Amino acid sequence: xxxxxxxxxxxxxxxxxxxxxxxxxxxxxxxxxxxxxxxxxxxxxxxxxxxxxxxxxxxxxxxxxxxxxxxxxxxxxxxxxxxxxxxxxxxxxxxxxxxxxxxxxxxxxxxxxxxxxxxxxxxxxxxxxxxxxxxxxxxxxxxxxxxxxxxxxxxxxxxxxxxxxxxxxxxxxxxxxxxxxxxxxxxxxxxxxxxxxxxxxxxxxxxxxxxxxxxxxxxxxxxxxxxxxxxxxxxxxxxxxxxxxxxxxxxxxxxxxxxxxxxxxxxxxxxxxxxxxxxxxxxxxxxxxxxxxxxxxxxxxxxxxxxxxxxxxxxxxxxxxxxxxxxxxxxxxxxxxxxxxxxxxxxxxxxxxxxxxxxxxxxxxxxxxxxxxxxxxxxxxxxxxxxxxxxxxxxxxxxxxxxxxxxxxxxxxxxxxxxxxxxxxxxxxxxxxxxxxxxxxxxxxxxxxxx
Amino acid sequence: xxxxxxxxxxxxxxxxxxxxxxxxxxxxxxxxxxxxxxxxxxxxxxxxxxxxxxxxxxxxxxxxxxxxxxxxxxxxxxxxxxxxxxxxxxxxxxxxxxxxxxxxxxxxxxxxxxxxxxxxxxxxxxxxxxxxxxxxxxxxxxxxxxxxxxxxxxxxxxxxxxxxxxxxxxxxxxxxxxxxxxxxxxxxxxxxxxxxxxxxxxxxxxxxxxxxxxxxxxxxxxxxxxxxxxxxxxxxxxxxxxxxxxxxxxxxxxxxxxxxxxxxxxxxxxxxxxxxxxxxxxxxxxxxxxxxxxxxxxxxxxxxxxxxxxxxxxxxxxxxxxxxxxxxxxxxxxxxxxxx
Numbered sequence: 158x159x160x161x162x163x164x165x166x167x168x169x170x171x172x173x174x175x176x177x178x179x180x181x182x183x184x185x186x187x188x189x190x191x192x193x194x195x196x197x198x199x200x201x202x203x204x205x206x207x208x209x210x211x212x213x214x215x216x217x218x219x220x221x222x223x224x225x226x227x228x229x230x231x232x233x234x235x236x237x238x239x240x241x242x243x244x245x246x247x248x249x250x251x252x253x254x255x256x257x258x259x260x261x262x263x264x265x266x267x268x269x270x271x272x273x274x275x276x277x278x279x280x281x282x283x284x285x286x287x288x289x290x291x292x293x294x295x296x297x298x299x300x301x302x303x304x305x306x307x308x309x310x311x312x313x314x315x316x317x318x319x320x321x322x323x324x325x326x327x328x329x330x331x332x333x334x335x336x337x338x339x340x341x342x343x344x345x346x347x348x349x350x351x352x353x354x355x356x357x358x359x360x361x362x363x364x365x366x367x368x369x370x371x372x373x374x375x376x377x378x379x380x381x382x383x384x385x386x387x388x389x390x391x392x393x394x395x396x397x398x399x400x401x402x403x404x405x406x407x408x409x410x411x412x413x414x415x416x417x418x419x420x421x422x423x424x425x426x427x428x429x430x431x432x433x434x435x436x437x438x439x440x441x442x443x444x445x446x447x448x449x450x451x452x453x454x455x456x457x458x459x460x461x462x463x464x465x466x467x468x469x470x471x472x473x474x475x476x477x478x479x480x481x482x483x484x485x486x487x488x489x490x491x492x493x494x495x496x497x498x499x500x501x502x503x504x505x506x507x508x509x510x511x512x513x514x515x516x517x518x519x520x521x522x523x524x525x526x527x528x529x530x531x532x533x534x535x536x537x538x539x540x541x542x543x544x545x546x547x548x549x550x551x552x553x554x555x556x557x558x559x560x561x562x563x564x565x566x567x568x569x570x571x572x573x574x575x576x577x578x579x580x581x582x583x584x585x586x587x588x589x590x591x592x593x594x595x596x597x598x599x600x601x602x603x604x605x606x607x608x
Numbered sequence: 609x610x611x612x613x614x615x616x617x618x619x620x621x622x623x624x625x626x627x628x629x630x631x632x633x634x635x636x637x638x639x640x641x642x643x644x645x646x647x648x649x650x651x652x653x654x655x656x657x658x659x660x661x662x663x664x665x666x667x668x669x670x671x672x673x674x675x676x677x678x679x680x681x682x683x684x685x686x687x688x689x690x691x692x693x694x695x696x697x698x699x700x701x702x703x704x705x706x707x708x709x710x711x712x713x714x715x716x717x718x719x720x721x722x723x724x725x726x727x728x729x730x731x732x733x734x735x736x737x738x739x740x741x742x743x744x745x746x747x748x749x750x751x752x753x754x755x756x757x758x759x760x761x762x763x764x765x766x767x768x769x770x771x772x773x774x775x776x777x778x779x780x781x782x783x784x785x786x787x788x789x790x791x792x793x794x795x796x797x798x799x800x801x802x803x804x805x806x807x808x809x810x811x812x813x814x815x816x817x818x819x820x821x822x823x824x825x826x827x828x829x830x831x832x833x834x835x836x837x838x839x840x841x842x843x844x845x846x847x848x849x850x851x852x853x854x855x856x857x858x859x860x861x862x863x864x865x866x867x868x869x870x871x872x873x874x875x876x877x878x879x880x881x882x883x884x885x886x887x888x889x890x891x892x893x894x895x896x897x898x899x900x901x902x903x904x905x906x907x908x909x910x911x912x913x914x915x916x917x918x919x920x921x922x923x924x925x926x927x928x929x930x931x932x933x934x935x936x937x938x939x940x941x942x943x944x945x946x947x948x
Contacts, residue, residue: 417782
């Protein structure tokens with residue numbers, strides 16, 4: 158009798174276990190049960206509460222069309238792998254957000270829909286700035302593989318109160334490289350920052366996924382470039398590029414740059430600016446939106462009240478380029494509800510929705526008119542709008558992601574070296590050697606072909 | 609030896625040769641009674657093992673063989689989607705890893721290999737020493753012994769991910785507790801060192817690995833120590849052996865099988881370590897803390913150079929096979945004795 162009881166219990170337990178696993182798998186699949194036009198959307202960390210914010214914007218769309226949109230968060234640290242795997246395997250959502258610099262690589266995987274036949278619905282090329290529209294293309298291939306969603310650019314955040322304490326006029330503090338450096342020097346010399354709990358400047362090192370976006374503007378402003386004009390070889394070891402990288406790395410041995418920022422990732426350094434540790438920081442517009450949000454408690458009160466934004470400083474070349482990026486929306490070829498997915502993408506491209514979402518996220522709309530309006534909100538947003546007009550991005554080649562990874566390693570090594578943690582001493586020759594290695598690696602990656 | 613009955617077979621002392629016996633093949637030893645029952649039991653045993661064996665083949669053997677095959681292909685951004693259909697590269701991947709000094713992939717590999725060797729030696733060495741020391745200390749009864757033993761197990765229970773995140777905060781130069789203790793509270797060091805960058809970053813990953821591994825080593829050694837009969841120590845003490853001599857000649861030899869097992873698994877586990885450097889230091893831990901597995905992850909998944917990653921993994925597997933051979937020769941007699 159006992160044995161039979163045990164056997165029955167065992168069978169029941171196994172059956173329940175199998176059923177639980179099977180139904181969990183079914184939910185993830187998304188196609189189980191609800192065939193009534195469901196669209197799955199992947200978003201990344203846009204703002205402090207990405208899923209809730211996105212769902213709020215989409216609610217009117219769901220009500221009007223009856224299409225059920227399921228929003229899933231995929232963090233920036235894992236989104237590259239996830240999207241690539243989804244495109245290669247054919248199993249993924251219907252629509253995904255993707256970084257503007259990633260579109261060429263993803264499009265080259267052949268897993269994404271060419272929407273050139275549909276973009277007439279949203280005004281096509283004319284509704285967007287040329288730099289923004291370029292991020293939907295792939296070099297060497299016809300077609301439109303993405304729809305621009307929102308735009309962002311990097312600019313300089315500063316503490317108005319600390320600049321005042323150091324006797325620096327914000328209007329002229331960051332106009333060019335000399336002014337930038339002397340501002341940081343004055344912050345340190347005047348005691349506005351104590352180099353113990355507060356530092357003049359900080360930006361993350363190799364632990365940040367967007368390190369290259371922070372360093373490359375200085376390379377551009379010195380007259381250098383990441384690749385040559387037809388994107389066939391790397392020019393990161395040119396004298397101009399070296400000058401650009403050295404400008405930012407030199408701040409470390411001179412005590413103007415918080416060395417502990419190199420231990421932290423991008424989010425932790427952003428939090429250290431919000432927490433009052435840094436007087437000057439390079440960041441994107443999404444941080445401005447959180448200034449007003451009371452549910453973001455990382456801001457210290459005195460920092461929240463004294464945030465200023467200025468465009469990047471002009472370099473020796475006379476230009477003040479900054480990295481302009483943002484995110485686009487891409488539709489998977491494997492989507493089973495392409496029409497519904499396109500309706501969602503159309504909705505997210507309407508001027509009204511663009512403004513509302515960008516407002517919530519603290520980004521800029523990708524479309525021309527709402528973008529200009531967003532720049533008129535206040536002086537800080539105006540600085541970002543100015544930065545976007547001076548915006549520049551990378552060559553739209555499929556191998557860019559890998560080249561960026563190679564550059565990230567070398568930039569990270571240079572910053573570590575400048576802080577005294579490298580295997581060699583920091584010197585212009587050492588910087589040149591690292592950048593030559595970077596160029597070698599990039600050339601190897603550019604030489605890849607389909608074999 | 610043939611026992612086919614023939615007419616002229618002599619009658620032996622043991623009695624007359626049996627009248628009918630089945631002919632036996634001369635050179636094949638057969639079990640005394642390979643009865644039907646035993647064969648049925650053996651077959652049933654094979655059926656029970658079959659699912660586990662199928663699982664092993666599916667999850668271990670086939671992917672390993674497939675991975676080694678991938679190491680002979682040219683996989684890059686444009687070809688990785690074809691996977692096994694990618695162009696044949698022969699030994700090019702191995703050549704560029706091992707011999708091509710101008711190739712940045714080569715310097716990355718030699719750097720990661722020497723880092724991994726350093727990391728493995730120190731982690732396994734200090735884990736075993738620490739585990740043995742703590743086990744010796746706990747091998748006596750004192751008030752609160754059981755509670756201390758339970759508390760000592762807690763680092764092992766914490767998942768690797770949590771260990772890495774925790775220590776990443778602890779190692780931070782200004783905010784981390786390690787520097788606070790070393791500089792502010794105890795004054796052992798005058799200046800605050802940076803642990804997460806530069807050469808110290810290797811120690812930043814070794815220390816949590818040891819911290820996490822000591823409980824398991826301690827547990828194994830404790831069990832081994834308690835299996836040593838007291839009489840051996842008492843007899844030796846009576847004969848005038850001091851504590852160190854008793855340790856060297858009684859405890860250590862009897863613990864050898866346990867040391868052997870832990871060396872084997874410890875080295876293999878450490879050589880394949882990935883979670884702690886990856887989570888603590890990111891996908892690029894820097895030249896001082898880059899291990900082979902973080903290198904493979906970076907080159908395969910960030911650079912789409914899957915052939916290169918497969919080649920490095922295969923080389924590491926061969927190195928581990930070599931280690932197992934070395935280990936087996938060194939500890940073979942311990943295994944045989946333990947089996948008895």
